[in-house]
Amino acid sequence: MKQYFQLQFKILNRKITDFGFPLLLGYILILLVFILLSKYLFKNTEFAIYAYGLIALSFVSKLNEPKRNDFLKSVFKKNTYKKLRLIENFIYCLPFTIFLLYEKQFMFSIILNLFAIIFTLFNFSTNVNATIPTPFSKKPFEFTIGFRRTFYIFPIAYFLTYISVTVENFNLGVFSILLIGITCFSYYSKIENEYFVWNYNLSSKEFLIEKTKTCLIYFSLSCLPIIITLAVYFLNEIDILILFFLVCCTYLTTIIFAKYSSFPNEMNMSHVILITTSFLFPPILLIFIPLFYSQSIKKLNIVLND
Amino acid sequence: MIKIKKLSKFYGKKQVLNSINLEFKKGKIYGIVGENGAGKTTLFRCISGLENYKGHISSDYTKLKDHLGLLLTEPFFFSKITGKEYIRLLTNARQTEVINIEDKNIFDLPLNQYASTYSTGMKKKLALTAILLQENNVFILDEPFNGVDIQSNLIITEIIERFKKLEKTVIISSHIFSTLANTCDEIYLMKNGEIIKKVEQEGFNNLEKEMKEFIVGNRIDKLELK
Numbered sequence: 001m002k003q004y005f006q007l008q009f010k011i012l013n014r015k016i017t018d019f020g021f022p023l024l025l026g027y028i029l030i031l032l033v034f035i036l037l038s039k040y041l042f043k044n045t046e047f048a049i050y051a052y053g054l055i056a057l058s059f060v061s062k063l064n065e066p067k068r069n070d071f072l073k074s075v076f077k078k079n080t081y082k083k084l085r086l087i088e089n090f091i092y093c094l095p096f097t098i099f100l101l102y103e104k105q106f107m108f109s110i111i112l113n114l115f116a117i118i119f120t121l122f123n124f125s126t127n128v129n130a131t132i133p134t135p136f137s138k139k140p141f142e143f144t145i146g147f148r149r150t151f152y153i154f155p156i157a158y159f160l161t162y163i164s165v166t167v168e169n170f171n172l173g174v175f176s177i178l179l180i181g182i183t184c185f186s187y188y189s190k191i192e193n194e195y196f197v198w199n200y201n202l203s204s205k206e207f208l209i210e211k212t213k214t215c216l217i218y219f220s221l222s223c224l225p226i227i228i229t230l231a232v233y234f235l236n237e238i239d240i241l242i243l244f245f246l247v248c249c250t251y252l253t254t255i256i257f258a259k260y261s262s263f264p265n266e267m268n269m270s271h272v273i274l275i276t277t278s279f280l281f282p283p284i285l286l287i288f289i290p291l292f293y294s295q296s297i298k299k300l301n302i303v304l305n306d
Numbered sequence: 307m308i309k310i311k312k313l314s315k316f317y318g319k320k321q322v323l324n325s326i327n328l329e330f331k332k333g334k335i336y337g338i339v340g341e342n343g344a345g346k347t348t349l350f351r352c353i354s355g356l357e358n359y360k361g362h363i364s365s366d367y368t369k370l371k372d373h374l375g376l377l378l379t380e381p382f383f384f385s386k387i388t389g390k391e392y393i394r395l396l397t398n399a400r401q402t403e404v405i406n407i408e409d410k411n412i413f414d415l416p417l418n419q420y421a422s423t424y425s426t427g428m429k430k431k432l433a434l435t436a437i438l439l440q441e442n443n444v445f446i447l448d449e450p451f452n453g454v455d456i457q458s459n460l461i462i463t464e465i466i467e468r469f470k471k472l473e474k475t476v477i478i479s480s481h482i483f484s485t486l487a488n489t490c491d492e493i494y495l496m497k498n499g500e501i502i503k504k505v506e507q508e509g510f511n512n513l514e515k516e517m518k519e520f521i522v523g524n525r526i527d528k529l530e531l532k
Contacts, residue, residue, distance in 0.1 A: 131388055131418055131419060131420060132386075137388070137390075137391050137394070138394070139394075139398060140387055140391040140392070140394055140395040140398075141384055141387055141391070141395050144386070144387060144391055145384050145385070145386045145387055148386040149386060192384075193382040194356060195356075195376070195378065195381075195382055196382070196395065196399070198354065198355070198356055198371060198376075199396055199399040199400065199440075200399040200400075201369070201371075201372035201399070201400050201401060302358075303355075303356070304371075305355040305369055305370075305371050
């Protein structure tokens, strides 16, 4: 088991150095970004605690991938496997737990760790390959795959909208749009194999427009029930509603451009830092969007032979 | 027609393709054979425009890649995408509208299942179906018969025959010499990044023999099998 964790540590170190950072600086940066984002979330969001919990659990759930767990089960004895998974989940929750304790959210930190245990006790891995239907299958692939991975977020978001109307809390309604926005944002974080880009008979510019158009149409459709509901019940706040919707659209456009700006490689650390900075000061996107766009065009020109 | 002149490719200091000159004409089927690492896949990636290279590759098309169906040795699949969606992704990319994908499912694939759950042969058949529905004029098929069952093997061979009649250009690499001999007009033998031999149909019988001598030689004797 010790060897397993040493190996995980090595993998993490390699990921940091692959980003082009010396190890120590990488760890300091990760810590700083984590603290800053956590602080920002708690300072500016009314429902930070719930969002924080969801983020922490989404990290933990990544360790629950069936293939990964099947592999671990095949390597370790049953008891060692359970111990290992428990320790892993606690390690993943640790930074979140520490910050929750710092924020004096004792009960939430306990609940979070309880969930970490539940995730270990119950085996979510399943060999059933039932295809989850998706409304986005006409234009694969980001929304098609993303929806299948995060389909449960959509009813949660719509339920939050319903609650926001019943308790007359507009902010909660806006949060549900942001929740869908963040979810869709995550669909574009991974780069696809160059073969799927190479296949397009479009110019680089047309390709980016096509990708952005599909994303914004699907995002708008996903948000439509929320927007209509909020517009009906909170007509006076429609300007704020539109503003948040547009902010989501802007960030989605940014992530698409950022994604292809390093193509065919994954986004590098500098892009991640720039995007993180933009969360703290959104107007800076006016500089970043054209920058990412021009970088994407250059990278795509190579694969699309433009 | 595709013309390749003095094509060379380096990965760092290592040269993987060395001054290759080839011509692929319309309505002809070409085979490329050679041992693992001979440079077949790199040659295909250069023709497709997926790699930078030294030399010249020209064709009748302004952008060859837009008319090219590329079947990779190990096609890539996303984890939560169905067979049907994979086909749609590739046909959408070429602005080709396929009205009823199920009707075109010649390999009887479970198109509503996630493609990542398919077997190796099924994945190959799915990738092939997708590039066939893209309505290309040039096809590069890297190991199309690998892992594919005998029935599908026959179907693929027949498709290649039809392509010839439809004046399409097909370039195939395969380790199964008999399938190439049955379908190809010309076969090129590659070794260490160079084309070392060109053989036309009348020479296919001798080529297999020569290849066996050339590749196998006395290697197995070294094992001193008892």
